Amino acid sequence: MKNIINTFKFTAIALVVTTSLVGCTQDKKNSDEATQAKQTLSKKLTSKDAQIFLDDVAQEIITLGVSGARAEWIYSNFITEDTASLAAEANQKSTEAGVRFAMQAATFDNVEVTSTQRRQLNILKQSLVLPAPQNSIKSAELAKIGAELGSMYGKGSYTTKDGKKLSLGDMTSTMATSRDYDELLEMWQGWREISPPMKPLYARQAELVNEGANGLGYKDLGAMWRSNYDMPADDFAKELDRLWGQVKPLYDDLHCYVRSELGKKYGTDKVPQDKPIPAHLLGNMWAQSWGNIYNIVSPENADPGYDLTKQLSVHNYNEIKMVKGAEKFFTSLGFDALPETFWKRSLFTKPADRDVICHASAWDLDAKDDLRIKMCIQKTGEEFSVIHHELGHNFYQRAYKEQPVYFQNSANDGFHEAIGDTIALSVTPKYLKEIGLIDTIPDESKDIGLLMKMALDKVAFIPFGLLVDQWRWKVYSGEITPENYNTAWWELREKYQGVAAPIDRNINAFDPGAKYHVPGGVPYSRYFLAHIQQFEFHRALCEISGNTDPIHRCSIYNNKDAGKALNTMLEMGSSQPWQQAYKVLTGNEQMDATAILDYFAPLHIWLKDKNQGKQCGF
Numbered sequence: 001m002k003n004i005i006n007t008f009k010f011t012a013i014a015l016v017v018t019t020s021l022v023g024c025t026q027d028k029k030n031s032d033e034a035t036q037a038k039q040t041l042s043k044k045l046t047s048k049d050a051q052i053f054l055d056d057v058a059q060e061i062i063t064l065g066v067s068g069a070r071a072e073w074i075y076s077n078f079i080t081e082d083t084a085s086l087a088a089e090a091n092q093k094s095t096e097a098g099v100r101f102a103m104q105a106a107t108f109d110n111v112e113v114t115s116t117q118r119r120q121l122n123i124l125k126q127s128l129v130l131p132a133p134q135n136s137i138k139s140a141e142l143a144k145i146g147a148e149l150g151s152m153y154g155k156g157s158y159t160t161k162d163g164k165k166l167s168l169g170d171m172t173s174t175m176a177t178s179r180d181y182d183e184l185l186e187m188w189q190g191w192r193e194i195s196p197p198m199k200p201l202y203a204r205q206a207e208l209v210n211e212g213a214n215g216l217g218y219k220d221l222g223a224m225w226r227s228n229y230d231m232p233a234d235d236f237a238k239e240l241d242r243l244w245g246q247v248k249p250l251y252d253d254l255h256c257y258v259r260s261e262l263g264k265k266y267g268t269d270k271v272p273q274d275k276p277i278p279a280h281l282l283g284n285m286w287a288q289s290w291g292n293i294y295n296i297v298s299p300e301n302a303d304p305g306y307d308l309t310k311q312l313s314v315h316n317y318n319e320i321k322m323v324k325g326a327e328k329f330f331t332s333l334g335f336d337a338l339p340e341t342f343w344k345r346s347l348f349t350k351p352a353d354r355d356v357i358c359h360a361s362a363w364d365l366d367a368k369d370d371l372r373i374k375m376c377i378q379k380t381g382e383e384f385s386v387i388h389h390e391l392g393h394n395f396y397q398r399a400y401k402e403q404p405v406y407f408q409n410s411a412n413d414g415f416h417e418a419i420g421d422t423i424a425l426s427v428t429p430k431y432l433k434e435i436g437l438i439d440t441i442p443d444e445s446k447d448i449g450l451l452m453k454m455a456l457d458k459v460a461f462i463p464f465g466l467l468v469d470q471w472r473w474k475v476y477s478g479e480i481t482p483e484n485y486n487t488a489w490w491e492l493r494e495k496y497q498g499v500a501a502p503i504d505r506n507i508n509a510f511d512p513g514a515k516y517h518v519p520g521g522v523p524y525s526r527y528f529l530a531h532i533q534q535f536e537f538h539r540a541l542c543e544i545s546g547n548t549d550p551i552h553r554c555s556i557y558n559n560k561d562a563g564k565a566l567n568t569m570l571e572m573g574s575s576q577p578w579q580q581a582y583k584v585l586t587g588n589e590q591m592d593a594t595a596i597l598d599y600f601a602p603l604h605i606w607l608k609d610k611n612q613g614k615q616c617g618f
């Protein structure tokens with residue numbers, strides 16, 4: 001997954017740059033020597049040298065990125081020992097090259113360069129997600145661990161008590177639809193059997209990547225990840241806390257209401273009203289979004305009266321038709337249709353005869369037009385949204401392809417995750433009627449139902465989006481040690497989400513490993529950001545489109561002005577600090593949760609009313 005979406009171009013680099021300008025060696029110097037060497041070297045270097053260096057590196061990235069991406073694509077579509085080993089080799093090469101580029105870029109730290117050059121050099125210094133130590137034995141070990149963890153997750157399955165082998169997709173469906181406490185518990189527990197063997201590998205990976213981050217001048221990998229947001233790393237952490245503080249009152253009221261409805265459904269002995277909610281009852285394997293239990297908590301008299309999953313089936317939507325439908329939204333805004341190769345090369349359904357990494361991803365194999373998605377689509381309303389999410393990545397990738405290779409990325413990683421979701425916010429009843437998926441638009445009296453469904457998906461996600469990296473940051477800083485991996489995970493789950501493990505966890509349990517992005521090495525704060533940003537983007541685009549409906553009823557479908565404004569932001573890539581890109585569309589330079597709060601304001605009032613007299617909190 002190293003080359004999915006916005007990370008491919010650096011991690012797929014496969015050549016060592018042999019420029020004579022920079023004297024970076026593979027041996028670890030002690031820091032005094034290194035600083036001295038850097039200073040001596042810097043004196044001789046100029047902005048012209050920086051340009052030669054940047055041009056050389058860009059060439060290597062462009063020339064060799066594709067082969068790494070292909071190795072990764074083949075591995076994720078066909079998991080075997082051989083493809084894992086080839087992908088690990090490619091990954092090792094690209095990570096080693098990435099480390100060298102970062103070290104070489106640092107030799108320009110004290111050189112006077114242009115602001116564009118400085119930005120490109122900084123990007124080179126910060127882009128590796130899992131940096132390797134400067135030692136080929138260790139970098140090989142790191143690459144092997146990454147491939148092993150990926151395979152363990154990708155091949156993961158659970159065999160039931162009666163001998164039936166279930167994939168994650170099968171279990172996901174049961175988690176979404178079953179209302180049988182014990183069956184849900186079996187699925188929940190069963191899936192978590194994949195991860196205890198990951199734990200020693202994960203612990204070793206953390207050691208290696210921290211060593212890599214140290215070598216690049218960061219105190220640990222968490223600090224390196226936090227430094228990617230055009231602001232001091234500590235300020236970024238505070239920014240997340242601030243945004244969470246804005247959303248928390250809404251989340252708390254949603255949690256309180258949902259817990260009381262679950263108490264009615266399963267009994268308050270199973271769902272105690274003063275404790276966190278058991279994590280297996282929320283319609284999702286990770287309790288990260290709760291839209292699938294809408295029918296348990298749907299407000300009386302305000303149910304919009306349609307179920308998108310059913311409507312897709314009534315209208316004979318298959319997987320391809322679902323993707324075509326999502327593409328149509330983007331083309332209605334003025335974006336070009338996806339290339340023919342997208343339809344030929346993407347993976348849309350789970351193959352019956354081999355292991356693949358099913359977790360949805362979007363790819364850009366050549367930074368030209370070889371766009372693809374890889375997804376084991378299930379024919380549900382939820383997956384219809386995920387398809388919009390993935391295509392958002394692809395249309396972003398295409399929008400910034402004319403930028404220099406360094407800037408072929410989203411403004412910050414939250415942007416990449418927010419674009420498709422922004423479009424999906426426009427999948428309103430009005431739009432569904434327009435494309436013939438429903439017959440009538442529910443009237444305003446049903447808005448609380450619509451908002452409830454959306455809040456279960458979006459508001460419920462926010463604390464989960466925050467806590468995954470709170471956990472990883474503490475792992476990388478050493479505050480959470482391998483003995484405490486699981487207890488610390490559940491402490492955070494309880495603290496932020498008010499969700500608890502439904503049974504005592506075994507001493508060997510490694511529940512974070514049962515969430516794709518942990519073994520996959522994909523940072524997670526991006527999704528937290530995206531859930532805040534997408535409401536700001538939606539609000540701005542609706543305004544541009546001249547919308548007069550309440551914001552939750554607005555759809556920008558067919559609106560070329562909105563499409564143009566969106567494209568203006570997308571085509572900037574990461575050429576400017578993200579605040580500038582944000583400003584281009586929203587007028588603001590700071591993220592703000594008021595858009596999401598405004599969107600859900602009518603629901604929040606309704607929830608507060610319903611929660612009167614209830615014991616809230618966890």
Ligand code: X8Z
Nearest residue numbers: 288359360361386389417527
């Ligand atoms: O991983 C994803 C996307 C691919 S970037 C499907 N998401 C997160 C998740 O599934 O945990 C989208 C929302 C959060």
Ligand code: ZN
Nearest residue numbers: 389393416417
């Ligand atoms: Zn995504």
